[in-house]
Amino acid sequence: MKKKREYTVLVELLGSNQRVANEIRRRLTENGTLVINFMSSPGAGKTSLLEIIGENLKKNYRLAVIEGDIETEKDAERIRAKGIPAIQITTGGACHLEAKMLGKIFDKIPKDLDFLFIENIGNLVCPANYDLGEHIRCVLLSAPEGDDKPKKYPKAFITSQCLIITKSDLFPYLPFDPERAKKEALSINPKMEVFITSAINGEGIDDLIEYFKTSLHEVRSKE
Amino acid sequence: MHELSIVANLFEILKEKAKEQKAKRITKVKLKVGVLSGVVPELLESAFDIYKKKTIASEAKLEIEKTLVKVKCQSCGFEFSPEDFTMICPSCGSFEIKILSGDELLLEKMELEI
Numbered sequence: 191m192k193k194k195r196e197y198t199v200l201v202e203l204l205g206s207n208q209r210v211a212n213e214i215r216r217r218l219t220e221n222g223t224l225v226i227n228f229m230s231s232p233g234a235g236k237t238s239l240l241e242i243i244g245e246n247l248k249k250n251y252r253l254a255v256i257e258g259d260i261e262t263e264k265d266a267e268r269i270r271a272k273g274i275p276a277i278q279i280t281t282g283g284a285c286h287l288e289a290k291m292l293g294k295i296f297d298k299i300p301k302d303l304d305f306l307f308i309e310n311i312g313n314l315v316c317p318a319n320y321d322l323g324e325h326i327r328c329v330l331l332s333a334p335e336g337d338d339k340p341k342k343y344p345k346a347f348i349t350s351q352c353l354i355i356t357k358s359d360l361f362p363y364l365p366f367d368p369e370r371a372k373k374e375a376l377s378i379n380p381k382m383e384v385f386i387t388s389a390i391n392g393e394g395i396d397d398l399i400e401y402f403k404t405s406l407h408e409v410r411s412k413e
Numbered sequence: 414m415h416e417l418s419i420v421a422n423l424f425e426i427l428k429e430k431a432k433e434q435k436a437k438r439i440t441k442v443k444l445k446v447g448v449l450s451g452v453v454p455e456l457l458e459s460a461f462d463i464y465k466k467k468t469i470a471s472e473a474k475l476e477i478e479k480t481l482v483k484v485k486c487q488s489c490g491f492e493f494s495p496e497d498f499t500m501i502c503p504s505c506g507s508f509e510i511k512i513l514s515g516d517e518l519l520l521e522k523m524e525l526e527i
Contacts, residue, residue, distance in 0.1 A: 204518055319451045380508035
């Protein structure tokens with residue numbers, strides 16, 4: 191006679207990712223490094239924004255970028271061309287980065303960084319589930335995508351501390367209403383910081399950089 | 414489509430727990446999946462059926478309980494289910510909202526054959 195028994199487990203399915211992410215955050219906080227995770231759909235302007243922010247920050251700060259891509263090192267090469275160290279993670283098909291992928295390349299991350307940027311795989315769905323050990327998660331929304339995205343992809347917007355609206359130089363040509371996008375995002379995440387930016391004409395970049403600098407001081411003063 | 418990766422994590426946990434409980438087979442697996450968990454239950458089911466073959470859970474049934482979003486206002490204590498994911502307290506207007514449920518991705522129970 192087969193004996194059946196019900197067993198209550200109550201384990202988070204992403205618990206193993208969370209443990210690795212917490213360890214990464216702990217170690218990088220100890221190093222005095224602020225970790226920023228950039229999430230967006232493909233083509234929203236993550237790499238362009240990192241190029242312009244990187245060029246500005248590298249004058250007075252030490253920074254590096256982790257580039258997540260399904261294939262190719264194209265984005266990492268763009269970042270390196272600006273004189274900024276880039277570490278490439280190619281997932282070979284996976285649609286998001288996981289903390290253990292960062293764990294594998296952890297030794298390549300310089301220990302004396304002020305800022306570590308992570309450019310996630312272009313995808314507004316899956317990356318939102320995976321904490322990578324970041325202090326700040328930024329979701330980018332570009333003007334051509336439309337101002338109705340926050341409620342269509344709530345997880346990405348609810349779990350982010352910062353919304354960066356990109357390609358503001360295209361506002362005159364598109365039906366995109368930045369105020370409507372902002373209002374919708376703030377209704378599902380009222381504490382989110384919002385920046386309106388353009389990597390072409392530089393709008394909003396200084397404010398965004400100030401926000402990162404302030405966050406760096408906050409993380410260091412807590413340490 | 415990260416459901417396959419999540420199911421891979423699930424099977425790691427299942428194998429470990431089955432061994433710990435000295436089970437011969439796993440006959441049922443029950444998950445709790447919140448609407449804010451960021452995963453699609455139907456895709457989890459397909460991934461589970463592919464993954465379970467030739468494992469200790471090859472005959473296992475997957476049950477998924479979907480949970481709705483419930484939140485609590487940290488300012489006035491009002492509990493509510495936000496419509497349209499609006500995280501602003503309808504009672505006092507506060508932004509200090511804590512999610513009580515609806516974002517979970519949990520292995521709740523297993524049925525084991527000993």
